[in-house]
Amino acid sequence: MLRTGLTGGIGAGKSTIARRLVERGAVLVDSDRIAREVVARGTGGLAAVVAEFGDEVVGPDGELDRPALAAVVFGDPAARRRLDGIVHPLVRARSDELVAAAPPDAIVVQDVPLLVEGGMAPAFPIVVVVGVDEPERVRRLVATRGMSEADARARIAAQATDAQRRAAADVWLDNSGDESTALRRADGLWESRLVPFEENLRARRPAAPVAPVLVPWDPAWPGQARRLADRVATAAGWLGHGVEHVGSTAVPGLPARDEIDLQLAVGSRADAEAVAGALADVGLPPDPAAVADGAGTVGVHRSADPGRAATVLLRVLDSAAWRYALDFRDRMQADVRARDGYVERKHAGAALYAADPDTLRYTAHLAAWRGDPKE
Incomplete structure (x- = not known):
C-alpha cells in the first residue's frame, strides 16, 4: 500500500x-x-x-x-x-x-x-x-x-x-x-x-539504482534532503539520534549522481533493526545487497520511489563511519583543492563505470580515494 x-x-x-x-x-x-x-x-x-x-x-x-x-x-x-x-x-x-x-x-x-x-x-x-x-x-x-x-x-x-x-x-x-x-x-x-x-x-524493494552519471549540483537537493530527513526522523522516532545530509549532494557546487544520501544515527545494530520496518513503510526499504562496513554502518535503506533516488545509511552514533561521513562532507565544503581532486576522481569513475548497472564498483572507486574507514 x-x-x-x-x-x-x-x-x-x-x-x-x-x-x-x-x-x-x-x-x-x-x-x-x-x-x-x-x-x-x-x-x-x-x-x-x-x-x-x-x-x-x-x-x-x-x-x-x-x-x-x-x-x-x-x-x-x-x-x-x-x-x-x-x-x-x-x-x-x-x-x-x-x-x-x-x-x-x-x-x-x-x-x-x-x-x-x-x-x-x-x-x-x-x-x-x-x-x-x-x-x-x-x-x-x-x-x-x-x-x-x-x-x-x-x-x-x-x-x-x-x-x-x-x-x-x-x-x-x-x-x-x-x-x-x-x-x-x-x-x-x-x-x-x-x-x-x-x-x-x-x-519491500528499492527502485532501480541511479547510474553513475554525474550531473551539475542542483540547488533543489538540500530541500529534497530536508524533506527526506524529516520523514526518516519521524519514522525512527526516539531510536533516532539525528539525520544528516551527507555525500556529494550536500556539497554546493560539487557534481554528483542524482541521489540524496542521508545518515541516520542510531544507538546500536539492534536499534537499526528495530526501525527498519518503519523506514520501509515510508518508502525506504532495506537494501538486501548492502553489507555492513565494520566501522559503524549497521543498515542501508534505499528509496522505493522511482522519482527520487535516495540512500539512508544507519550508523552507530559517534562510530568511525558516522564521524567520517560528517568530516568528509565538511572538508569538501571548506577545501576547494580537495573538492577539485574529488571531482576528478568522480569523473574518472563515471567514465569507467557509466555502463555498469551495478553502482558498487563506482562507489568502491570513490571510497578508495576517500580512504573510507573499514574497521
Whole structure:
C-alpha cells in the first residue's frame, strides 16, 4: 500500500486531481468529508462541539450550523484551537480506519487541505501539492464560489504560503492551465511514479539504482534532503539520534549522481533493526545487497520511489563511519583543492563505470580515494 498525501491551497483545483486519481484506481480518503461526518447529527463529535460552544451552533434540523460556528471561531485563535482539539483527533481516527480497510495493493490518496499547516507531510511516503498562483486562485474563487475578491484573498492568506507548500512537496502538480492539461499531468504522475512506487513498496524493494552519471549540483537537493530527513526522523522516532545530509549532494557546487544520501544515527545494530520496518513503510526499504562496513554502518535503506533516488545509511552514533561521513562532507565544503581532486576522481569513475548497472564498483572507486574507514 502506498499512502499519498494530497494537498493544495483553496482554489487550486485539488478536488479535480483527486477525482482523476480515483478514476485511475486510487482509494480516496477525503479529510473534508470526514470532518463533516464526525460532527454530523447524533454523533459524539457534535455533542462535544455543542458542549464547548453552546446550542447556538446547531441548526433547526439538528445538524451543525457551520456559519454560526464560523462566526464564533473566526478571528479567535483560542476558540479555533479548542475546535481543532475536538475535530482533528476524530478525523485522524476515522482516516486511519479507512486506510486500514484499503486493499494491500492500494494507492491511498489522503486529501488533506491543511496537510502543510498541520506538519503532517513527514508521515507520508510521498506528498503531492496542487499549485496555482494566487491571482488565478482568486479569479476562480470569485467566479465559481461567488466570493468577493477581498474574501478570497483573506481565505488564501489564512493558509500556508506557496513557499511553505513547495518545501513540503515531493511533487508540485501545476494546475494553472485548462482542466485537460491538469488531468494529463495527473495521469503521468499515476503511471510513472505512483504505480511503480506502490509496487516497489509492497515488495519491500528499492527502485532501480541511479547510474553513475554525474550531473551539475542542483540547488533543489538540500530541500529534497530536508524533506527526506524529516520523514526518516519521524519514522525512527526516539531510536533516532539525528539525520544528516551527507555525500556529494550536500556539497554546493560539487557534481554528483542524482541521489540524496542521508545518515541516520542510531544507538546500536539492534536499534537499526528495530526501525527498519518503519523506514520501509515510508518508502525506504532495506537494501538486501548492502553489507555492513565494520566501522559503524549497521543498515542501508534505499528509496522505493522511482522519482527520487535516495540512500539512508544507519550508523552507530559517534562510530568511525558516522564521524567520517560528517568530516568528509565538511572538508569538501571548506577545501576547494580537495573538492577539485574529488571531482576528478568522480569523473574518472563515471567514465569507467557509466555502463555498469551495478553502482558498487563506482562507489568502491570513490571510497578508495576517500580512504573510507573499514574497521
